[in-house]
Amino acid sequence: MANVTAALVKELREKTGAGMMDCKTALSESNADLDAAVDWLRKKGLSKAAKKSGRIAAEGLIALAVEPLQGVAVELNSETDFVARNEDFQKIARNIAEVAVKSGLTDAEALKAAAYPGGGTVAEAIANGIATIGENLNLRRAASVAVGQGVIGSYVHTPVADRLGKIGVLVALESTGKTDVLAPLARLIALHVAAASPLAVDASGIDPDVIAREKKVLAEKNAGKPPHVLEKIVESGLKTYYKEVTLLEQPSIHAEHSNKTIGQVLKEAEGAAGAPVTLKGFVRYALGEGIEKQETDFAAEVAAASGQG
Incomplete structure (x- = not known):
């Protein structure tokens, strides 16, 4: 050699x-x-x-793959929204999600090294897609939810095809109860997650840095007050904040659950389900969130390409 x-x-x-x-x-x-x-x-x-590979890829699709006890969401990016309607691109996104749910891999780099349906690796399939489609493509991230018993609910907002769209949500309900009660409930909660964008299931799941920033904002807004008063204001402010950003404390968006939090909705569902119901976790992926998109002047680009600029 x-x-x-x-x-x-x-x-x-x-x-x-x-x-x-x-x-x-x-x-x-x-x-x-x-x-x-x-x-x-x-x-x-x-x-x-x-x-x-240096070109910004902030468009694309969120793809979901759902099995009875496990679900995976992946984000596959492209440079333009047009590519999201390309059947080859959709096939790659859907296949990567299926690879993830079957392999249990959610680390993007590990997923790229996994075997791709039909031969080669996921990374090679993406590279071939770049060569065929003519745009930079990037597997940005993947996440999963799972239960030992229960159901996985899913929802795709503005779908372009089955389980492919701009926002993808997975919700995991752990329960030994009736699946015909749990399944529609999980979907309703998935719709709520898509609309309400919670940060975590409950306060324990919020990043400590996020809580620290919130405390700082509350303290600075009330600067000058006596320490014991300020402490109570911050504590009260955090409770209000948790009601806004944690799934179990958020008021349900659905009319049939009027004035009830998601936690209360789950508790009330236990009677119909015939067993306790626990919200184990959720995933909410919105396409391109956190990616700094490059602003372009389309007219200027056309003029430059035609030699008029």
């Missing part, structure tokens, strides 16, 4: 922009011949994909 040196891998990366492991594999497959390795990457679509 030819000696694939770090210097050779570095040179191939600089030449093609492909990933380190892809470059190493290409050189191994090509007997350390640099030109042959470049061709190997081009044939795999990895060199072409790398040229697009």
